[in-house]
Structures are given as C-alpha cells and as structure tokens.
Amino acid sequence: MTKKAVAVLCVFAVIAALFTGCKSKVPEQHELVLQTTAQVTEDTDNFKISYSQSDSLNPFEATTLNNQTADDLVYEPLFRIDESFEAVPEIASSYTYEDAHTLSVTIVSGLKFSDGTPLTAKNVVSSFYNAQSSPRWKNSLTPIYSATATSDTAVKFKLSYANPYAHQLLTFYVAKNSSKSKYPLGSGKYKFLEENGKLYAEKNNEYKEKFNPRFTKIQLVNVPSAESINNALNIGNISYAYRDETNETVARLKCNKKQVNLNNMVFLGLRTTMGITSNADIRRAISLAIDRGTLAKSAYQGYAKAATSPFNPMSKIGRETAIFTDSADTAAAKQAIAKSGYKASQLTLKIVTNQNENKIALAKLAAQQLEAVGFKVTVKSYSQKVFNDALKYSNYDIYVAETKIPNDMRLSSFFDKSGKTHYGMKTDSDTAKLYKAYINNGGELGKFILSFSNEIPFVPVVYRKGVICYSKAMHGDMQGYYGNFFANIDDWYYN
Template sequence: MTKKAVAILCVIAIITALFTGCKSNVPEQKHELVLQTTAKVTEDTDNFKISYSQSDSLNPFEADTLNNQTANDLVYEPLFRIDESFEAVPEIASSYTYEDSHTLSITIVSGLKFSDGSPLTASNVVSSFHEAQTSPRWKNSLKPIYSASVVSDTVVKFKLSYANPYAHQLLTFYVAKNSSKSKYPLGSGRYKFLEENGKVYVEQNKEYKENFNPRFTKIQLVNVPSAESINNAMNIGNISYAYRDASNDTVARLKCNKKQVNLNNMVFLGLRNSMGITSNADIRRAISLAVDRGTLAKSAYQGYARPATSLYNPMSKIGGETKIFADSADTAAAKQAIAKSGYKSSQLTLKIVVNENESRVAIAKLVAQQLEAVGFKVTVKVYSQKIFKQALKYSNYDIYVAETKIPNDMRLSSFFDKSGKTHYGMSTESETAKLYREYLNNGGELGKFILSFSNEIPFVPIVYRKGVICYSKAMHGDMQGYYSNFFANIEDWYYN
C-alpha cells in the first residue's frame, strides 16, 4: 500500500472516530434552515373604483355633491381631522395654542410637500382658508373664524369672532395649491388626480409618507350622477366603495359590506315654546319623558342612529359627561308631568308636522304613538319642504321633526340666536338661552346651562344619526374609515 493511500485511510479513521466516539459526550444539535423573505405588495390598478359626479367640480372648494367630496378625501389633507369621538386629530397641523380668548395659533408640520414636490407652507394654509370661507362645504362652519394670517412658513394665526376654546376643531378645510387656477388643484394627500384618455383617476402620490404602500396605486373615478344611481352602481358592482349619508331609508337596500359611521347630526323635536299647550314647561317635559329614543333609533333608522341621551353627541366627551335623558320612555313620570301642568285630558291635543323624509316621517308617527300612550291626542301632518317651512315660519304646529348638523366645536347657537336656522318655536330670551350665551361668550358654567335646559326643555333631542360606508364584499382588509377620513387605512385593503 502506498504512503498516500495509508494517509487517506488514517484521515478517514480519525473522522469516523470524531463522529462516533464523541457522540455520547457532545449533545446532538439540530440546525433548521431559516428562510427570510420580504413580502412584496402586489399593485392593483384595475379593481378598486369609486363614484364621482362629472357635472360637479372636483376642486375641493367648489365640490357640492357628496361623492365628489368623498373622492377629495383621497387627494387633500386638512389641518385637523375629527375622529369618531369628535376630537380633533392633527394632520397637517403639529400643534395649536390659544394665545388669548380670540387668537388661535397653529404650527404646521415642517417638510410637507404637495404632489408636485413643492413645499406646503403657512401661505398655502391661509389661501385655502380664504377659499374655504366661501365654499359650499365649509362656509357655515368657519363663520366663527374671521381671519387668518401668516406668521412664518410654519405658523398661522387665526382670529376668532368670539371666545371659543374649541375653534381648532373647525379647521377641517383642505389645504390645496393653485386651487383657483386648476381643474384638479394639487394636494398633499395619499393620491393625486390624473386625467387619461377621457377618464379621471387618482394615482398614488409618491411625495406622501414613505411608509404608505397601498395595493390600489391607481383608482378610477366612475361618473355616477345621482344618489340613487350610486346605490345601484354599488349593488351591481360598478363601483367598489361609497359613503352613504343614510338620511333616508336606503341602507337596507344596499348589497355590500357595511360599516357604521358616527355623525354629529341631531334629529330633534322642535316645540312651540311661546303659545299653545307646548308653552307649558311641564307639558314639554312630559313629551320628552314619553319618547322612547332607543326604539326610534332602531325602528326609524334601522339601528343607524344613537339615542340622544344628552344635548351633545353621546359619543363625544362632553356628551358622555352631560347625560340628562334616558334611552327608554318613562310613561309614569310623563303622566305625572301632565298632571302637574294642570291641563285636562280633553285639552291634551298636539299637532306634529314633518317634511317628506321617509325616516323623519317614521319618527313622527312613532312619537305620536308614544305620546298617545300617556294621554295625548296627536295628529301628524306630512308636508312638502316648502309647506313645512311655511308651517315653521307661521307657528302652525305644536311639534315639528327636524334634523341639524352640529358644528365640530359643538356650538348650539342656531337654537338660541334669532338668526339661527333651528330657533323656530324657541325663545331666544329664555333663561336657558341666556345661560348658553353666557357659557359660550363669557366663560359661564356649562352645568348651569344643562340644568336649565333639563328644567325648561325648549326642544327634545331624539337621536344622533349615523352614516354608512358601503364596500364590495370581494374586498378584504379591516375597514377603519370614518366621516372625516373615509379612506383611513386604504393601504390595508385588497382583492384576492
């Protein structure tokens, strides 16, 4: 045997000894192969579609239809968004300070860019504010703020018409660039507008946050002009997503996945405080006690409403802290209030008027039944909107059913000021009205106002209505959209 062969045999023997002789002394170790992979988001440019109205503008300060305003939420951002608890969440703003009772200073996030890469500065905020002051969407809510001025590239100063510690919650207008010069003004949001071969799209804004990686990188806007057509388009799958106001009985007819959306829309009973049977505070209290708010929310709005247990939205902090009404009726207490009023049973007649809104007509009829259960005789009159307004103007009612959108700063001035749109039937010089103005303008106590309201009952809050987000059953991802942020987590949505 050659020396080379002997050497090879020795090496083999040594290796064998290492793997056998040492086996009993060294624990056996198992090594698993670990593969690390990075998941890649698959882009989808075809499946996700939303509606818009071609006859309406997509300029955020001119858009008047609900579907165009919803589409704008993909492209533009506000200083603040209002979350589902009606609290302000900073978006473009980074902080706010009340320098005094009439001056609000806002600092914006530095380094923000519009979709063309240009910087977003305080001057863009001020110019957008001026346009929002005359826009269909924000002109009423911005009335308590009469001016805005640039302090620096990142600081804006707003002057208030009166002391208002919640004024920052009104700064929900979109900030845009060149809005008066462009069909599709530039925004700083998740997407930007694109017109291609006669069709309108939004495509991903690459200047937006680095960690925004949606599957839907391009979304087609489908021309659907009317509210009824939007419902049909949703049902047959022509569009993938729609926000519906749900102010009428249409929710049950929508064939889609649904998410309820909190709104600050109060449905209430207006009462004629100055004359007739409802001028008596005990009668007004009896009406409030006889109303079953929980039943009204479930029946008239199919559960898309929340019983108004407070003057303020029960989902808000102030509403949770000022609960004065029960969900259910208290018929015994209502009868006691009637007895205290001094009215005889033959005098307990009431006329309810309501306009031709399916849900509010249902409210009127259910309230009539609940009032009859405690001894009232009630007639319900359903009028066209024109006749309904005349009935309010000339006090041709005892009770009327109406709805109003409470501003984001929770202001109730429209009920207690002569110029208010919902002051019909109510005295603007009552103790409750005076205490409210004292609270609003001079730092008066909220508790005194609430106590006075519960004694006088100038009107009866019934429910706070909800909206609904309707989206395709074929779409996946936890839907987290809400009223001021319809596409909150769109980056998590996808089709298989």
C-alpha cells in the same frame, strides 16, 4: 472512547445541526414571502369610486357628497375629527390659544404638495379664505374671521368670540392654486390624473409618511345621481361609497357596511311661544315620554344613537352632560302632565314633518309613545315647501327636524334669531341667555345644562349615522369614518 460511542456522538451532532439549520432558515423564508407578496399585490384596476362629472373636484367648489368624498383621497386638513369628535392633527403639529380670541396653529415642517413644492403657512391662509366662501365650510367657519401667516410654519386665526373648541373647525382642505386649477394640488395620499380620457387618483409619491398601498391607481367613474351610485354598488361597477341617505335605501345595498358617526341631531322642535307646548311641564312630559332607544332602532334601523344630551353622546362633552335616558319614563311623564294643570281633554298635539321616510317613521312612533301617557296626537307629513310654511307660521305643536351640529359643538342656531333651527323657541329665555353666556363670556356649562333640563326648549331625540359601503370582494379592516373616508386604504386589497 469506543468506536460505538463515537458513532453515537456523530449521529447526535448531525441531528443537532439539522435542527439548528432549520431554525435559522425559517425567518429568512418568511421574510422573503412577505417581500414577494408586497411586490406582487400592486393593483391598478380593481378599486373604483364614483364622482359626478357635472360637479367640480376643486375642494372649495364641490357641492355633491360624491365629489367631496373623492376629494378626501387627495387633500388634507389641519385637523381631522375622529369618531369620538376629537381633533386629530393632520397638517397641523400643534395649537395654542394665545388669548380668548386668538388661536395659533403650527404646521408640520417639510410637507410637500404632490408636485414636490413646499406646503407653507401661506397655502393654509389662502385655503382658509377659499373655504370661507365654499359650499362645504362657509357656515362652520363663521366663528373665525381672519387668518395670518406669522412664519412659514405658523398661522394665527382670529376668533369672533371666545371659543375653546375653535381648532375643531379647522377641517378645511389645504390646496395649492385652488382658484386656478381644475384639480388643485394637494398633499394627501393620492393626486388626480387624467389619462386616455379617464380620471384617476394616483398614488402621491411625495406623501409625508411611508405609504405602500395595493391600490396605486384608483379609477373615478362618473355616476352622477344617488340612485345610480346605489345601483353601481350593487352590480359591482364601483368598489366603495359613503352613503348618507334614508336607511331603508341603505338596507337594500348589497355590500359590506360600516356605520359612521355623524354630528347630525334629529330633534323635536316645540312651539314654546304659544299653545299647550308653551307650558314647561308639558314639554318635560313630552321629553320623558319619548323612548329614544326605540326610535334609534326602529325609525332609523339602528343607524342612529339615542341623544342623551343636547350634545353628541359619542363626544366627551356629550358624555359629561347626559341628562336623558335611552328609554321612556312614562310614570314621570304622567306626573309632569298632572303638574301642568291641563285636563285630559286638552292634551292634543299636532306633529308635522317633511316627507323623509325616517322622519315620518319617527313621528308616528313618537305619537304612539305620547299617546301612551295620555296625549291625543295627529301626524302630518308635508312637502318641503309646505313644511317650511308650517314652521314659518307656527302651524304645529311639534315638528321633526334634523340639523348638522358644527364640530365645535355650538348650538347657537337654536338660540339666535338668525339661527336656522330657532323656530318656536324663545331666544330670550333663561336657557338661551345661559347658553350665550357660556359661548361668549366663559359662563358655566353646568348652569346651561340644568336650565335646559328644566325648560326643555327642544327635545334631542337621536344622533344619526351614515354608512360606508364597500365591495364584498374587498379585504382588510375598514377603519374609514366621516371626514377620513380612506383612513387605512393601504391595508385594503382584493384577492
């Protein structure tokens, strides 16, 4: 081989070695950068949330939305309800219905509270009984009357009636020494800590999963009133808050916003026992004349979803039982009026509401939609006391109201005499009987829905939404939702 050829080969060998060397070093440099970034981004100062010092942070005593949101950092439930209203196991690992009235839940083995002590089935049972008498869960847990630990990792719940969705009610927090401590211990991502006269939520090193948040310490700032929370968000005194107010107020907040699905139904209650609305054709005409999509966009500025079913349209049962459309069907509404036998001069309606601005806006828009098919409508907004009296003494044809549907999707409050939303409704109607058969005796859901669409005992209008507000200076994909407000907090950061 000539000297020239040898020289050329040497040059190629050097070039090849350089490229090979570069390729082998790039992953090492990249990995080093990521590790360094993870080490230097720990943040103990920037992230702040509000709480009410005058209210308890004990999860079974807290009454303010402020403190209930803060508790979500520290405590975990057996199940969380996701944005499609399906139960997602948290402390629970599995569940089974042994029979129509017995629900057994197995919890994850090896769980610990933030002090390192084991979380067992006995803690679940004691927390259940505390939740039964708590402001937050006592109403939703009424279909479950007892809980028993059958082993360290198994709990048996006894049900008041056959309820295939009862596991979705097990969203109460599990805590240790809940009746003895100002800040009961939890098993969540953080733990409460008092330090130098300030209150913090500090990273829980006993958390069951790998958890490496930037925010290792979160300051809780005493901001007691809703108006003060909004001001604190606007001037940057707090970084994050869940808001469940009128949408006019939310619109004025200077923050990033994420809509949150709620199981709060806004509906038109109808006086089915007397007057013009005792006629089923008139009730159908009212439902057909209502443009639910417009009411969601206008009365609630888009912070609502049209109720195409008595059940939440975001849920599986809601999608399977859709009987209404987003838009009005004025032609069908006029046909229903004609079928009713009422004359044009008799088509008068009185709508009443309380002084919530969204409900007033909804009532006025609904009145316009009803007038478009031939009704003559008056709208009255009352103080809460006068509104309650109007319901009690049937001084209305239609009323605008809102109710929180429990996570098992039961509508019993509309069809039971003891229910809070039964005003104006016949609790012995065919629809009421079919619903009770469905709930208590395994009756067919389809029969209830068909009867509901014919009778229209009330008019579901929209399912309202809440909003998570967070600082514009904060980064990361916000995945929080109602009941899991800090879902992916380990991905959030400030520059």
